[in-house]
Amino acid sequence: MLKIPRQYWEATSQKIAWGHWFAFFNIVCAILIGSRYAFIADWPNTLIGKIYFFLNILGHFSFIVFALYLLILFPLSFLIKNPYSLRAVGVVLSTLGLTLLLLDTEIFNRFHLHLSFLVWDILINPDNGDLARNWERFFVPMPLIFLIVMLFSRWSWDKLRSLERKKWIRKVAYGLMFCFIASHLLYAWADAYFYRPITVQKANLPLSYPMTARTFLEKNQLLNRDTYLDRIANSGRADAPYLDYPKQPLRYADRADRADKAAMQNILLINISGLRHDAITPADMPSLTAFAANSLDFKNNYSGGNNPNMALVSLFYGLNANYFDSLLNQREQSVWIERMQQLDYQFGLFVTAPFKSPLYNRALFQQQALNFNGLNQQSTQQWLAWHRQQNQQTWFSYLQYDLLGAMAAFAKQDPEAQQQYYRLQLQEIDRQLRQILAELSPDELAKTVVVITADQGYSYQPQNNRDNNYFGRDRIQVPLLIALPNQAPRQIEQISSQMDIVPTLMQQLFQVQNPQRDYSQGHDLLNSTSDDWVFVANQRWNVVVADDGTQYQIDSQGEYREYNAQYQQVNSEKPPLALFLQMFNRDRNFLD
Known part of the structure; x- marks a missing residue:
């Protein structure tokens, strides 16, 4: 039997004891640096939320640091015989880790993201020299951190015997263990019962994966799964961040503040859900073509x-779809809708869809009556009856037609038969539009803004319409037609987005004086120079679409994909880092 010398065990035991104190020192340093997140992230407004924050920051960093010690430094205590070499390795790793944590706090401050390979590439991107030099200053404290860690390493080694006699360290260790367990139990409770002051802190700290216990609670009949899923559908995800929307109170020109009734214009917004970008042809939709x-x-x-749910955010708020859950949670109304209410617009809201979006009643039209129909013809007849009752009052009307529901009821056959059936549905929608447009007299048209668009296109491949992560042109490229009095008709090839509708109307009709960044992520389609790219999103993916149709996709975990205009994935060795940086800045603009 191999006999290990006693001297080896004593030396190893001494290195392990030093490693425990070194890990504790790094836990304290990580907590001190990590406390900066308290000044960056949403500060909870309840006592339980504040208690969770402190439990989480103490438990999380103590667990991460000690886990790294067990995975790296503890095994090296057996492999590296020289204690000076072991301490040198520990000092280098500690300095690197604490510096990266300091850098992560600043990244989170600017982008509400944590450090990842993609974010790192953006920071050191040579195409953004000024940005790279700006971030280099966060490595300036690195020598100071190295010096402090090295001094503690030497001091703790020299004082190891006296340190081992300290009794309070065990109580501190138990306390940190309690914080770690308690924070995860608190989060599991908050996640199950939608306690937002806690769940909104889910992504505040790096490498944070709080525990959920829905399955356990369901098995013990402490949580009803259907009720839970229904609440998510109607209130949004519980971990959705708080909004700062609009960023400043909106100011309007003097004439708009006086609410000159004679100068106010009617607005008719028609949303044809499922209308493809190539569907408007003289053969299938002659009225819409005209x-x-x-x-x-x-x-x-x-x-x-x-x-469709996500697209409503861009259509009515001028924001990207990432804000959907936050808008539901906070029941935040669109500044556009709010302004029309202030000016006493009469509302006529008619929706045809198999499922009514919770955004309508919960946020957008909280104070308005919404007419929900199962057939497009019913919506048309209700709109005609409503319009004839307006008596010269200024009005806003939202009319949604549903192509997606009609195609969902179609028995899937060969692609040619499916396209033929889609054309029949287009012709039916066109007949409804003919009645609507014919109802507006020339005098009324002269003071009415008509916007016709679609929240989503339709793909002839059925699986694409059901795939939550599909961003093909047939699904996200949609028509946009705007008839504005005193604007000559023309075709515009410049890339645009549904997010541009709100700032266009707010500036052209309501003379808002705030810069667009105060209330929207879009641009005024008539007055401002827009970007050569647009932003499409869902709850997982952020997609940048260039004017030539190329797509650059990045998900919440940093996975990157690139597609050409035909939505064929292509190999990309270098992501467009400068473009992603612009996207990150715009994406997080309205987070509180």
Whole structure:
């Protein structure tokens, strides 16, 4: 039997004892640096939320640091015989880790993201020299951190015998263990019962994966799964961040503040859910084709989301789809809708869809009556009856037609039969539009803004319409037609987005004086110079679409993909880092 010398065990035991104190020192340093997240992230407004924050920051960093010690430094205590070499390795690793943590706090401050390989590439991107030099200053404290860690390493080794006699360290260790367990139990409870002051802190700290216990609670009949899922559908995810929307109170020009009734214009917004970007043809939609010839026709327009729920955020708020859950949670109304209410617009809201979005009643139209129909013809007849009762009052009307539901009821056959059935549905929608547009007299049209668009296109591949992560052009590129009085009709090839509708109307009709970044992520389609890219999103993916149709996709975990205009994935060795940086800045603009 191999006999290990006693001297080896004593030396190893001494190195392990030193490693425990060194790990404790790094835990304290990590907590001190990590306390900066308290000044960056949402500060909870309840006592339980504050208690969770402190438990989480103490438990999380103590666990991460001690886990790294067990995985790296503890095994090296057996492999590296020289204690000076072991301490040198520990000092280097500690300095690197604490410096990266300091850098992560600043990244989170600017982008509300944590350090990842993609974010690191953006920071050191040579195409952004100024940005790279700006971040280099966070490595300036590195020598100071190295010096402090090295001094403690030497001091703790020399004082190891006296340190081992300290009794309080065991109580501290138990206390940190309690914080770690308690924070995860608190989060599991908050996640099950939608306690937002806790769940909103889910992504505040790096490498944070709080525990959920829904399955356990369901098995013990402490949680009803259907009720839980229904609450998510109607209130949004419980960990959705708080909003700062609008960023400043909106100011309007003097004439708009006086609410001159004679100068106010009616607004008719028609959303044809499922209308493809290539569907408006004289053969299938003659009425809409004629309307397009007399309006501003944006030929390269994209929805803000890849499903109808998400697209409503871009259509009514001018924000990307990532804000959907936050808007539901906070029941936040659109500044556009709020302004029309202030000016006493009469509302007529008619929706045809198999499922009514919770965004309508919970946030958008909290104070308005919404007419929900199962057939497109019913919505048309209700709108006609409503319009004839307006008596010269200024009005806003939202009319949604549903192509997606009609196609969902179609028995899937060969692609040619499916396309033929889709054309029949287009012709039916066109007949409804003919009645709507014919109802507006020339005098009324002269003071009415008509916007016709779609929240989502339709793919002839059925699986694409059901795939939550599909961003093909047939699904996200949609028509946008705007008839504005005193604007000559023309076709516009510049890339545009549904997020541009709100700032366009707010500036053209309501003379808002705030910069667009105070209330929207879009641009005024008529006055400002827009970017050569647009932003499409859902709850997982952020997608940048270039004006040539190329897509750059990044998900919440940092996975990157690139697609050409035909939605074929291509190999990309270097992501467009400068473009992603712009996207990150714009994406997080309205987080509190």
